[in-house]
Amino acid sequence: EKADPQKTAFLLRKAWTxxxxxxxxxxxxxxxRDYARLLxxxxxxxKHKGLAVEVGVELDIKVALSSLADIRxxxxxxxxxLVQLSSRSQGSSRNSEDKPVWWGWFCxxxxxxxxxxxxxxxxxxxxxxxxxxxxxxxxxxxxxxKTFDCCFRRLAISPLNLSWMVAMWAGCKLDRAASAVExxxxxxxxxxxxxxxxxxxxxxxxxxxxxxxxxxxxITQEEVDVFMDCLYAHFHRHFKIHLSxxxxxxxxxAIASAHCDGIVKILHSQYLPGVLMLLTELAISQIQ
Amino acid sequence: HLAxxxxxxSERDHLRPRIDLVVFMIDIKSKYSLxxxxxxxxxxxxxxxxxxxxFLVTGVxxxxxxxxxxxxxxxxxxxxxxxxxxxxxxxxxxxxxxAQRLVRMLAICAGHIPGVSAxxxxxxxxxxxxx
Numbered sequence: 057e058k059a060d061p062q063k064t065a066f067l068l069r070k071a072w073t074x075x076x077x078x079x080x081x082x083x084x085x086x087x088x089r090d091y092a093r094l095l096x097x098x099x100x101x102x103k104h105k106g107l108a109v110e111v112g113v114e115l116d117i118k119v120a121l122s123s124l125a126d127i128r129x130x131x132x133x134x135x136x137x138l139v140q141l142s143s144r145s146q147g148s149s150r151n152s153e154d155k156p157v158w159w160g161w162f163c164x165x166x167x168x169x170x171x172x173x174x175x176x177x178x179x180x181x182x183x184x185x186x187x188x189x190x191x192x193x194x195x196x197x198x199x200x201x202k203t204f205d206c207c208f209r210r211l212a213i214s215p216l217n218l219s220w221m222v223a224m225w226a227g228c229k230l231d232r233a234a235s236a237v238e239x240x241x242x243x244x245x246x247x248x249x250x251x252x253x254x255x256x257x258x259x260x261x262x263x264x265x266x267x268x269x270x271x272x273x274x275i276t277q278e279e280v281d282v283f284m285d286c287l288y289a290h291f292h293r294h295f296k297i298h299l300s301x302x303x304x305x306x307x308x309x310a311i312a313s314a315h316c317d318g319i320v321k322i323l324h325s326q327y328l329p330g331v332l333m334l335l336t337e338l339a340i341s342q343i344q
Numbered sequence: 345h346l347a348x349x350x351x352x353x354s355e356r357d358h359l360r361p362r363i364d365l366v367v368f369m370i371d372i373k374s375k376y377s378l379x380x381x382x383x384x385x386x387x388x389x390x391x392x393x394x395x396x397x398x399f400l401v402t403g404v405x406x407x408x409x410x411x412x413x414x415x416x417x418x419x420x421x422x423x424x425x426x427x428x429x430x431x432x433x434x435x436x437x438x439x440x441x442x443a444q445r446l447v448r449m450l451a452i453c454a455g456h457i458p459g460v461s462a463x464x465x466x467x468x469x470x471x472x473x474x475x
Contacts (some may be wrong), residue, residue, distance in 0.1 A: 212408035215373070219411075244373075277413055284375070301376035303409065316408070 063126060068325060070159070072185035073193070074211040074318040076339035077162060079170070079178040080204035085135075088121040091203075095119045095139070098199045099192075118142045118154055129166030129333055134181055136163035141192055158188030160196055165332040170340045182339040183332070184208060185320075211318040211339055215304035221314050221334065222307035223280045226258070227265035228327060234258040234310035239287070241302035252302065254291055258310060350384035364454040365396050367446060372403040375411045378420075385424065395462030396453050397426040400442070405432035427469045 096119040120140045127136035138161045142154035162181035171180040186193045197208045226237045236255040243250040306315045311327045314320045371377040421428035431442040453462040
């Protein structure tokens with residue numbers, strides 16, 4: 057279950073934009089090279105049509121598709137699929153290296169709920185994460201949608217889910233000094249938008265979670281509520297502001313950070329499967 | 345009459361007309377509104393829970409802005425034997441329909457509809473919820 061840290065290092069510390077993807081029809085793992093070629097041709101054709109992505113130097117986009125065998129939860133999960141776009145500027149020396157400009161990967165970590173009920177010939181990889189120019193994401197997304205008859209949708213994260221994430225991640229054990237646990241709230245209905253950032257010492261946050269959580273390995277909604285209520289009460293005592301009336305928009309811990317617009321950054325390889333499992337669950341509930 | 349929380353200030357008790365229906369409004373985007381309603385419930389006389397209380401959950405159009413679990417509100421409705429209505433105030437049609445529903449409920453609670461009492465109406469609503 058543990059992913060090889062070397063292979064997955066590039067996944068860490070990048071801001072990934074999240075999408076949910078419906079099951080893909082007719083996808084065959086053996087044809088990755090063909091797909092890469094077809095996608096490359098599609099991107100070149102779209103650029104030719106004048107839907108240029110980057111103004112300036114004429115860039116040749118190379119497409120690579122590969123499987124990330126280690127990124128899956130159970131045997132029912134498909135191995136993750138990575139799409140990488142690299143550029144090689146024309147007219148430069150023969151030894152110029154390809155520079156990666158965009159990454160996108162599909163994965164499913166314990167997405168059994170979806171894959172169990174899917175008919176033959178469908179591949180379930182409900183979570184899609186992209187990093188790079190939005191225009192490339194649109195091109196890659198539309199090729200996959202056309203080729204495999206699937207549907208991409210931006211995955212937003214509600215304040216309810218963000219509070220689950222901060223409670224879970226703040227409670228994780230970390231060997232070395234961790235960064236602060238931070239919650240960012242946006243205050244509604246004001247003339248000027250106001251953001252409140254609430255930073256908590258990671259040891260205090262973990263100590264609080266440890267007193268709240270009853271069964272290790274299990275988390276209930278009640279426990280998350282108690283954890284958050286303690287944080288809100290503490291803040292109210294000092295600043296007389298009810299954070300529970302504001303909108304929780306971003307949470308940051310040493311494990312990972314998440315924004316309500318559906319953007320996450322994973323910082324710790326040890327907890328990568330756990331984070332992906334949670335995101336897979338969110339993606340599946342958006343699809344169903 | 346609108347109030348941000350209960351109990352109502354006692355100074356105006358003698359000027360206040362009879363209260364026929366109490367609608368507790370919960371904004372699904374604000375955890376605080378749920379907590380506020382929970383504390384205010386303690387100040388309501390038990391007789392009101394025989395059909396003269398209802399919970400109105402607003403903001404349900406925006407699934408991605410949820411700060412409260414819908415189950416928590418439904419459980420609240422069950423605990424206090426009162427109906428839970430869901431609406432989205434920002435949609436004019438839904439707003440108007442919800443207002444009409446509340447006025448009809450108020451008419452029943454005030455005894456203006458012959459043959460239908462607040463209690464019988466509420467048990468009718470509960471039966472249809474279970475179905």
